[in-house]
Amino acid sequence: MADPVRIFEVGPRDGLQNEKAHIATRDKIALIDLLSVAGFDRIEATSFVSPRWVPQLADAAEVMAGITRVPSVGYAVLTPNLKGFERALAAGADEVAVFASASEAFSLKNINCSVEESLARFNPLMAAARRAGIPVRGYVSCALECPYSGAVYPSAVRDVAGALQEMGCYEISLADTIGRAPPEATRAMLAAVLGVIPAARLAGHFHDTSGQALANVEVALEMGLRVFDSAIGGLGGCPYAPGAKGNLSTTALVSMLEDRGFATGLNRSRLTEAERLVAELAQEKEIEQ
Numbered sequence: 001m002a003d004p005v006r007i008f009e010v011g012p013r014d015g016l017q018n019e020k021a022h023i024a025t026r027d028k029i030a031l032i033d034l035l036s037v038a039g040f041d042r043i044e045a046t047s048f049v050s051p052r053w054v055p056q057l058a059d060a061a062e063v064m065a066g067i068t069r070v071p072s073v074g075y076a077v078l079t080p081n082l083k084g085f086e087r088a089l090a091a092g093a094d095e096v097a098v099f100a101s102a103s104e105a106f107s108l109k110n111i112n113c114s115v116e117e118s119l120a121r122f123n124p125l126m127a128a129a130r131r132a133g134i135p136v137r138g139y140v141s142c143a144l145e146c147p148y149s150g151a152v153y154p155s156a157v158r159d160v161a162g163a164l165q166e167m168g169c170y171e172i173s174l175a176d177t178i179g180r181a182p183p184e185a186t187r188a189m190l191a192a193v194l195g196v197i198p199a200a201r202l203a204g205h206f207h208d209t210s211g212q213a214l215a216n217v218e219v220a221l222e223m224g225l226r227v228f229d230s231a232i233g234g235l236g237g238c239p240y241a242p243g244a245k246g247n248l249s250t251t252a253l254v255s256m257l258e259d260r261g262f263a264t265g266l267n268r269s270r271l272t273e274a275e276r277l278v279a280e281l282a283q284e285k286e287i288e289q
């Protein structure tokens with residue numbers, strides 16, 4: 001086997017945040033519990049964002065209280081500001097993630113402030129996380145294309161990723177939020193970011209709108225990245241990114257990686273069970289897969 005690749009499961013958060021149908025808290029908990037025994041070391045379970053902005057995850061505290069924690073799994077949550085961090089801490093999150101955008105237009109639509117303001121807003125959160133000993137991951141949204149303003153310069157991604165690293169994020173996940181990036185664009189973006197951040201601290205987060213997510217993973221693997229985000233059942237999208245479809249499906253990613261000799265440490269039959277639950281929910285609720 002070649003080097004191990006770590007998969008960061010984001011389905012319960014990035015997947016379920018976008019569902020129009022109401023997903024019951026108990027179903028979210030059941031999904032996380034199935035994923036918890038599949039071998040992931042990190043699962044992004046929910047978001048402590050404003051419930052007015054993302055009503056689908058308004059039950060974040062109940063979800064965190066209801067899951068059966070597996071000690072080897074770190075339960076991560078998304079936090080946009082200090083208030084979100086305090087809620088996450090009270091709910092027992094093991095780590096949190098902040099999210100900035102490489103596009104001004106998306107930043108305004110998604111978190112109602114400029115990119116610079118968003119980075120400044122993370123400072124008190126980072127300080128509180130340091131005091132509490134909670135690791136912080138950083139996302140750069142629209143690292144390739146913005147649903148509102150089109151192509152994004154690699155230098156803009158490099159600058160935002162560099163700022164997140166500087167403020168103390170232990171890993172930066174570079175996101176193709178709308179999932180339309182061709183592999184050549186991913187290569188150019190990664191080349192710019194690798195000028196300021198080593199591959200060991202980067203992750204790829206590819207949505208799969210135009211079916212190129214796996215090709216983008218291939219490019220990122222070639223360039224040295226060994227962490228990828230994906231969602232069980234290909235769930236996902238962002239309510240503030242029109243046209244964004246699901247995340248790269250976890251099982252598709254596992255198959256591709258293992259075919260190429262990369263170990264993932266994941267149990268396929270457990271993943272299939274979790275995928276089955278997503279399919280059942282999809283049938284019941286017409287959620288998007």
Ligand code: HMG
Pocket residue numbers: 014017047048049050051052053054078080081083084085087099110111112139140141142175176177205237238239240
């Ligand atoms: P705002 O309205 O500008 O902020 O929202 P505000 O500070 O004026 O707060 C408004 C109200 O929300 C206040 O309540 C606050 O207390 C409350 P009121 O006094 O009016 O009753 N509030 C909160 N409540 C609970 N938890 C909080 C919180 N913060 C404020 N944390 C804000 C600004 C950032 C809060 C809002 O825009 C927001 O929550 N946005 C989140 C949007 C979101 O979650 N988008 C999807 C995730 S990003 C994504 O999917 C991309 C990613 O997957 C990578 C990729 O693919 O690109 C990560």
Ligand code: MG
Pocket residue numbers: 014175177205207237238
């Ligand atoms: Mg996403």
